[in-house]
Amino acid sequence: MAGHHIRAALFGAALAAGAIPALAQDGGKPDEVKVGITTFLTGPASVFGVPARDAAEMIIARMNENGGIGGVPIQASFIDEGAGGEALTAEFRRNVQDGADVMLAAISSGNCTQLAPLAEDLEVINLMWDCGTQRIFEENDYKYVFRTQANATPEMLASVLYLLKQKPDFKTIAVVNQDYAWGRDSWDIFSTALKAMKPDVEVVGEFFPAFGAPDYSTEISRLSALRPDVILSTSWGGDLDTFVRQAAQRGLTQQSTFVLPLAESSLERLGSALPEGVIVGARGDHYFQHPEMVGQADFDTFVKDFKDKTGSYPIYSVFHMAQAFAALDAAYEKAIEANDGQWPSKDQLVAAFEGLEFQAYGRPISIREDNQGVEAQLLGTTTSSDMPFKTLADIMIFDGGPLTAPVGEESVEWVGGLTPAFVDEIKPTTFQ
Amino acid sequence: MNAQLFILALFDGVAYAALVFMVAVGLTLIFGVLRVLNVAHGSLYAIGAYVTVSAGSAIIAAGYSPVLAFPLMLVAAILVGVVLGGLMEKLLLSRIYDRPEVLQLLVTFAVFMMLEDVQRLVWGNQPYFQSAAVNLLGNVELFGVFYTSYQLIFLPLVALATLIGLRLFLRRTLTGKLITAVTEDREAAQFIGINAERVYLLTFIAGAALAGLGGALASPTTSVLPGIGTEMIVLSFAVVATAGLGQIEGAAVAALLIGLGRSFAVYLYPELQVLVPYLIMLLVLLVRPEGLFGSPAARKI
Numbered sequence: 001m002a003g004h005h006i007r008a009a010l011f012g013a014a015l016a017a018g019a020i021p022a023l024a025q026d027g028g029k030p031d032e033v034k035v036g037i038t039t040f041l042t043g044p045a046s047v048f049g050v051p052a053r054d055a056a057e058m059i060i061a062r063m064n065e066n067g068g069i070g071g072v073p074i075q076a077s078f079i080d081e082g083a084g085g086e087a088l089t090a091e092f093r094r095n096v097q098d099g100a101d102v103m104l105a106a107i108s109s110g111n112c113t114q115l116a117p118l119a120e121d122l123e124v125i126n127l128m129w130d131c132g133t134q135r136i137f138e139e140n141d142y143k144y145v146f147r148t149q150a151n152a153t154p155e156m157l158a159s160v161l162y163l164l165k166q167k168p169d170f171k172t173i174a175v176v177n178q179d180y181a182w183g184r185d186s187w188d189i190f191s192t193a194l195k196a197m198k199p200d201v202e203v204v205g206e207f208f209p210a211f212g213a214p215d216y217s218t219e220i221s222r223l224s225a226l227r228p229d230v231i232l233s234t235s236w237g238g239d240l241d242t243f244v245r246q247a248a249q250r251g252l253t254q255q256s257t258f259v260l261p262l263a264e265s266s267l268e269r270l271g272s273a274l275p276e277g278v279i280v281g282a283r284g285d286h287y288f289q290h291p292e293m294v295g296q297a298d299f300d301t302f303v304k305d306f307k308d309k310t311g312s313y314p315i316y317s318v319f320h321m322a323q324a325f326a327a328l329d330a331a332y333e334k335a336i337e338a339n340d341g342q343w344p345s346k347d348q349l350v351a352a353f354e355g356l357e358f359q360a361y362g363r364p365i366s367i368r369e370d371n372q373g374v375e376a377q378l379l380g381t382t383t384s385s386d387m388p389f390k391t392l393a394d395i396m397i398f399d400g401g402p403l404t405a406p407v408g409e410e411s412v413e414w415v416g417g418l419t420p421a422f423v424d425e426i427k428p429t430t431f432q
Numbered sequence: 433m434n435a436q437l438f439i440l441a442l443f444d445g446v447a448y449a450a451l452v453f454m455v456a457v458g459l460t461l462i463f464g465v466l467r468v469l470n471v472a473h474g475s476l477y478a479i480g481a482y483v484t485v486s487a488g489s490a491i492i493a494a495g496y497s498p499v500l501a502f503p504l505m506l507v508a509a510i511l512v513g514v515v516l517g518g519l520m521e522k523l524l525l526s527r528i529y530d531r532p533e534v535l536q537l538l539v540t541f542a543v544f545m546m547l548e549d550v551q552r553l554v555w556g557n558q559p560y561f562q563s564a565a566v567n568l569l570g571n572v573e574l575f576g577v578f579y580t581s582y583q584l585i586f587l588p589l590v591a592l593a594t595l596i597g598l599r600l601f602l603r604r605t606l607t608g609k610l611i612t613a614v615t616e617d618r619e620a621a622q623f624i625g626i627n628a629e630r631v632y633l634l635t636f637i638a639g640a641a642l643a644g645l646g647g648a649l650a651s652p653t654t655s656v657l658p659g660i661g662t663e664m665i666v667l668s669f670a671v672v673a674t675a676g677l678g679q680i681e682g683a684a685v686a687a688l689l690i691g692l693g694r695s696f697a698v699y700l701y702p703e704l705q706v707l708v709p710y711l712i713m714l715l716v717l718l719v720r721p722e723g724l725f726g727s728p729a730a731r732k733i
Contacts, residue, residue, distance in 0.1 A: 042557060047557065047559070205702070207698070213663075217447060217653075218698040218699070221577055224578060241559050250579065273563075
């Protein structure tokens with residue numbers, strides 16, 4: 001009897017020993033690199049999510065044509081953020097359990113806030129590829145979660161700086177933002193920074209219409225009566241479209257200077273409804289006519305391929321997706337090199353992401369010690385061109401480093417401590 | 433708040449109320465006659481908007497005059513009313529009139545969800561915009577503020593015409609009197625030979641057409657995208673509940689109340705703006721649970 005047991009134990013041990021090489025961290029390449037991507041395929045944010053998915057499919061197809069990552073093809077599955085928090089978490093878990101190597105989550109800041117701790121728990125690398133909330137890395141430390149783009153702070157700060165450089169003498173400002181986390185938080189950062197750098201500015205109106213509001217008539221009437229010099233709106237998608245169209249119809253865009261930090265994504269859709277002289281931001285240095293990138297073969301091919309595939313020019317969510325994959329590629333390359341050409345373990349890949357430098361279709365991006373990406377910011381003013389929609393002139397590109405809150409500092413506090421001298425300190429690259 | 437701002441707020445409130453009334457009146461008509469709370473009303477509104485925008489864009493792209501955008505709205509409304517409303521009543525609702533009200537509510541809710549998905553299937557997720565009708569009518573200036581004539585003059589006129597038209601229809605025409613009779617007492621009406629089924633069908637089609645017309649009228653002013661139906665239905669419920677279910681003139685008053693309340697909130701205390709319609713509904717229902725103009729209904733057991 002005892003002998004039987006011993007043989008069974010030996011057999012089991014042999015099996016286990018045989019299995020270990022398959023798990024060996026310095027040998028076999030996997031069959032594929034599995035990537036789980038969350039994006040909005042339904043709902044209002046699908047105006048970002050669907051082009052981003054199209055971009056991911058295009059990028060993955062092209063990468064796989066060239067052998068994939070380190071010779072291993074990529075296999076992606078998409079999760080719809082529009083299905084809601086519960087379904088999203090469940091799908092995220094399922095993807096990780098089915099062996100996802102890397103997750104890309106998410107567009108919505110609310111979802112990122114939920115999924116970042118989950119990814120940390122599940123010990124899966126998660127790239128926050130589009131969400132803007134700066135709070136995640138300011139409130140906690142993460143090992144497995146990285147952000148391959150900037151966050152709300154440099155985005156809003158760049159908008160304030162562009163405004164102050166273009167119109168240093170304006171007196172009054174009003175805001176019309178969507179009534180949810182992004183609308184509130186973005187105004188927080190923008191107004192604190194503005195008041196710090198221009199203490200005599202007067203905020204004459206703060207309007208937060210409901211998310212998805214179909215009608216801004218009353219707000220527009222009020223603003224027409226108030227006549228602020230500047231009107232800020234960080235809204236996006238259908239809300240931004242409605243607001244701009246209704247404001248343009250009633251002449252408000254002639255009366256006040258509009259500052260729309262997310263309008264790059266609406267340029268094509270708004271067409272002639274967007275007037276000239278509007279200050280437009282792009283959540284990073286994203287623009288299909290990026291002055292430093294146009295003319296480079298890679299960039300031009302990407303823009304053309306995307307237009308051919310989807311019928312529209314790429315917008316910032318598309319570029320964000322490209323950045324995430326550029327980061328993924330660069331990280332694997334760095335890890336493989338550090339591992340003498342062998343496929344890296346998860347920990348080696350995590351180490352590769354730290355301090356990573358990569359570049360997609362804008363200026364190079366680096367990931368700093370708190371896992372936050374440092375990305376340049378582009379803003380411009382709308383002007384007519386031979387396109388059927390307005391394009392950007394007077395472009396300024398700001399370096400992301402000085403605009404991102406220092407590691408360990410809280411954003412609103414930090415921007416509150418800036419002074420008017422900051423405006424002159426920052427010297428962006430300017431283009432006509 | 434000075435006199436000038438007061439008048440501006442007044443005009444904004446009336447413009448907003450006009451649109452809300454157009455949608456709420458169909459809902460309250462259907463409830464008054466059929467005693468069915470039609471949740472799908474929101475989708476009918478949205479589809480009216482989508483059809484108008486799609487057809488309008490096609491017509492303008494084909495080179496026809498943008499003036500056609502106006503009659504197109506009526507066409508879209510009638511299409512929505514007859515096709516969607518008629519089908520819904522004939523195939524679904526007519527089978528369940530004698531069932532519990534909860535079941536009827538659930539059925540209309542199910543239709544609502546299905547129609548929301550149909551919108552996405554047919555028109556996708558991106559926002560649509562077709563503002564030719566608004567641009568045609570130009571702007572009008574009031575105290576240095578520019579309003580679109582469409583919102584300031586056209587919409588309130590249409591709402592007024594609808595109100596007066598419905599009132600005349602229900603009180604003066606034969607069909608209208610049949611509808612009123614069936615509303616009062618279905619059984620008694622059937623005893624004297626009125627075809628209640630036909631009355632229900634006609635009423636539902638009319639209510640659905642009004643919803644579609646509301647959507648068509650709203651479409652030139654706003655982006656049309658999935659979800660506008662949901663918004664509208666919640667607001668319409670607030671108006672209808674405030675007025676009293678089945679009260680058409682009451683719906684006009686309630687719409688005005690809510691429109692003005694919201695508009696003044698934007699001028700005085702913007703943070704409350706989203707809450708105001710529901711605050712008003714709450715206050716009214718606390719004092720008069722049957723709505724401002726509703727009469728306490730005796731339930732037949």
